[in-house]
């Protein structure tokens with residue numbers, strides 16, 4: 001099938017299915033709105049799965065469709081173009097699934113992958129802790145082996161766990177070896193969330209919603225067979241998982257960005273902001289940045305990016321997150337005074353959400369400062385940051 | 395769909411990079427300053443032996459028939475070393491102009507000369523934007539069987555090394571493209587801000603000219619024919635920004651203060667890293683725009699590349715400290731390029747306005 005025929009197929013499917021009972025999902029559930037309409041969005045994940053639109057990039061032997069990069073890109077683009085809702089299945093499909101495919105054992109693949117693919121089980125990510133954010137290797141949540149069952153008992157606290165309150169499972173990075181420090185002695189566990197040892201407390205964000213949580217473990221149980229790799233492997237696996245994060249979703253994300261910019265242009269044209277020279281220049285600059293991101297992604301998504309592109313791709317997160325944060329402000333500046341008060345126009349609400357949520361873009365997934373450290377150290381070969389006297393190597 | 399460079403393109407770029415690292419280093423640049431911003435030996439290697447100017451000339455005219463992506467790669471490498479040769483003027487500005495607007499034997503002959511390494515410059519007042527101070531539109535008149543052109547152009551880039559000039563001029567009530575041989579022109583070198591790309595005042599006083607278009611063209615056609623030059627200018631700026639960052643990285647790795655290299659200070663690391671991102675962003679846009687030659691993307695590439703170069707040159711001076719303010723150290727050469735190119739084909743404001751007009755409709 002030609003790529004254009006494939007594009008038409010995705011667009012056709014979206015048009016035929018994002019209607020009726022799913023119509024309320026149009027454009028909902030994205031960052032800043034991640035807790036919207038959760039039950040309907042889970043149904044939507046199952047609908048997508050029936051249509052064969054989940055996990056399309058996974059290899060066939062693991063239940064995926066093994067579609068090449070170009071098709072995956074087209075899917076992401078058309079999904080976003082059609083106003084498809086934020087994907088509750090994203091963490092399972094985009095992060096845990098690829099990690100299990102790479103490091104999981106056969107039994108784990110058999111038990112977990114189909115449920116992700118069919119939209120039956122949803123996942124959360126348990127890395128950050130109150131005292132371990134940027135410095136992830138200093139996490140303290142403990143996992144101890146129960147000598148009788150061989151299961152792992154987990155005690156400690158994770159925080160900023162996105163969508164944990166809507167999820168069935170969480171993968172947890174914990175300290176499996178008593179007394180270990182830094183990246184050594186860590187273990188990567190897969191834990192059911194609906195059990196007595198787990199408590200999830202939503203945290204209210206600056207925009208008013210609650211997409212993330214504090215997640216407490218008090219002897220929470222992880223089955224013996226539900227660790228990925230062996231104890232001590234946790235850091236390697238946790239880092240590999242983050243590697244999957246910077247993948248194809250970028251292009252779908254850019255389509256979303258383009259639609260946000262279109263919305264700002266639409267409003268600016270309606271309310272007269274488009275006549276103001278400074279606004280015109282900022283909109284033009286935003287467009288230029290978006291095109292640059294698109295071409296950057298096209299360079300990165302080559303089959304074998306050359307070393308120079310690999311180096312530059314270290315800067316991609318910094319690039320898009322700063323661009324997006326600027327867009328958040330531009331949207332409010334285009335609204336002007338009317339953006340400060342609630343409005344019946346849903347577009348205003350959308351731009352307000354954008355304004356607040358884009359503040360998080362430069363924080364999660366490695367803050368701006370951490371990105372710059374990585375670029376300087378790995379990309380430019382500059383000296384590494386010294387560590388404090390507590391001296392846990394990372 | 396992806397923007398992967400082909401093995402041939404990577405090879406070409408890397409060879410250019412290697413050559414220029416060897417032949418266009420700081421010492422050679424210093425020597426070129428004494429020679430009016432032109433390195434004749436380097437030019438004979440690049441233009442002659444290696445035939446870089448043939449890259450985008452059509453095969454029928456003796457070129458390689460490649461396109462803007464290849465030109466942009468070479469321009470980027472030239473920019474990185476501020477190579478004091480008229481590659482941009484000849485290969486990126488003159489050749490595409492002739493290819494787009496020239497006709498028949500006359501056009502093919504000029505392309506053949508450019509491909510063979512003869513330097514060409516474009517004598518057009520509008521390159522500096524629509525600033526009337528740049529001169530007046532040249533006028534061509536019929537004389538006998540041929541033409542003469544008269545004009546005074548305040549600043550023509552790379553005029554001194556040019557073997558001939560391309561002159562767009564009003565002719566028979568429309569626009570025509572003319573070639574004037576060097577001996578027919580008066581070239582008065584100017585002290586320019588960019589030490590590696592000299593400019594000269596050009597006076598044509600009824601100079602004998604040959605017409606190379608067939609039946610005239612619109613201002614719009616002419617503007618379209620400049621798209622490759624605009625793009626290549628942005629590519630050169632990206633390269634120059636990278637060159638300024640290279641200098642800075644080398645310096646901060648050596649300089650010690652407070653008992654450590656200044657490269658180990660996070661403020662310094664972050665600024666270098668942020669520059670890399672800015673350069674990468676501009677480079678991505680240049681690569682993408684080189685494939686599309688879409689006027690909006692080309693304008694956007696100019697905006698980002700100008701900004702990246704300015705920032706890189708300014709940071710180079712800042713992070714070199716006192717020596718960054720000396721003639722002896724190279725950062726100012728990049729700042730000069732940044733300022734000199736900032737308004738070629740219009741300022742950043744004007745480029746943003748092109749984009750804004752397309753997205754938002756013309757300003758009221």
Ligand SMILES: Cc1cc2nc3c(=O)[nH]c(=O)nc-3n(C[C@H](O)[C@H](O)[C@H](O)COP(=O)(O)OP(=O)(O)OC[C@H]3O[C@@H](n4cnc5c(N)ncnc54)[C@H](O)[C@@H]3O)c2cc1C
Nearest residue numbers: 125126127128133134160161162360363364365366367369
């Ligand atoms: C919306 C949102 C969703 C999230 N979702 C999840 C999730 O699902 N699962 C999960 O595990 N985590 C999640 N996170 C957590 C996120 O990964 C962390 O917030 C992030 O890694 C930063 O850690 P921190 O909050 O502890 O900040 P800190 O590390 O304390 O940083 C505070 C400030 O100090 C700076 N800083 C820290 N170290 C350095 C350094 N070496 N050099 C210079 N500056 C430094 C930082 O850049 C930042 O500006 C989410 C966060 C947000 C905002």
